[in-house]
Amino acid sequence: MSTKPTVIVAPDDAPHASVATYVTGFLFSLYLSIFAYVVVVRKIWDGQTLLWAIGALAFIQFIVQAVCFLHLGTERKPRWKLLVFGAMIGIVLILVVGSIWIMDNLNYNMMTPEQEKVYLHNNEGL
């Protein structure tokens, strides 16, 4: 009896992306980019709704490209790429949200009384 192990040899180690994956990613991204552009240029929505719409469209396109182009989440276990990606998102959120929050507070606390009056009128309806 032979003790030589039998292995399954895949043609290549990299997770195989097909042409269809790239075409799907491309068409979705194309649609999302043009849609976001038209929403802004034609002024379909305004104010907060517009900001949320732009943010949502960017987020969807981000996920589409991360999965279809960068093959995020398609690797075999252990999923180191996905783990490091999660850590990166955490750092980025702390950095961006933290910076904006701190600088906004700083701005609020450094106002002259006149600026404060205008700010309260515009942002808090007083």
Added chain:
Amino acid sequence: MTKELTTAEIQELAVRRDNESKTTLGFWLYLMTDCVLFASLFATFMVLRGNTFGGPGEHELYNMPNVLAETLILLTSSFVCGLATIAVQRRAKNAAIALFTVTALLGLAFLTLELTEFHHLAIEGNSWRRSGFLSAFFTLVGTHGLHITIGLLWMVSLLVQVFRKGLTEFNSRRLLLLSMFWHFLDVIWIFIFSIVYLIGTTR
């Protein structure tokens, strides 16, 4: 497919796979740190975007049709780059060279549009020296443009290598890393397009 391999062959295969996954993961770690760099520039931009120091604001400066053209060109470039990696995996040398050349030409077109935009802003007196907002704008968008420039130089040097030595194991791996870099730059551009230009033009 199933076939019998000698123990030595199995070991060699295992070592090669291990090296390949280590290289990919190492490059991925670099890309993630680059994301943090861009995040800090985005945070700076969002804090400073209103500080125009009496100069022109965002909606007066952005040329939106130009921005849409840049976006679509870079997206197409990223897509063609993806097709090129499939050619690499199928060991189709000529197709890989052709597709990477198209990728590079589209990248060059993108860079030309971006530099033209910068030039127009600068000659109208709205350079990075004008205001805090413009400093942050040029740093953020310029850093992305610098990455694109480095990517283009890398692409040209790899194309020369592939042309001379073919799709060797090393060349193929480098091309796959380059494609990760290129797709990553398009992902960063989604946010520049949305956060800088789309939101900026409504302000």
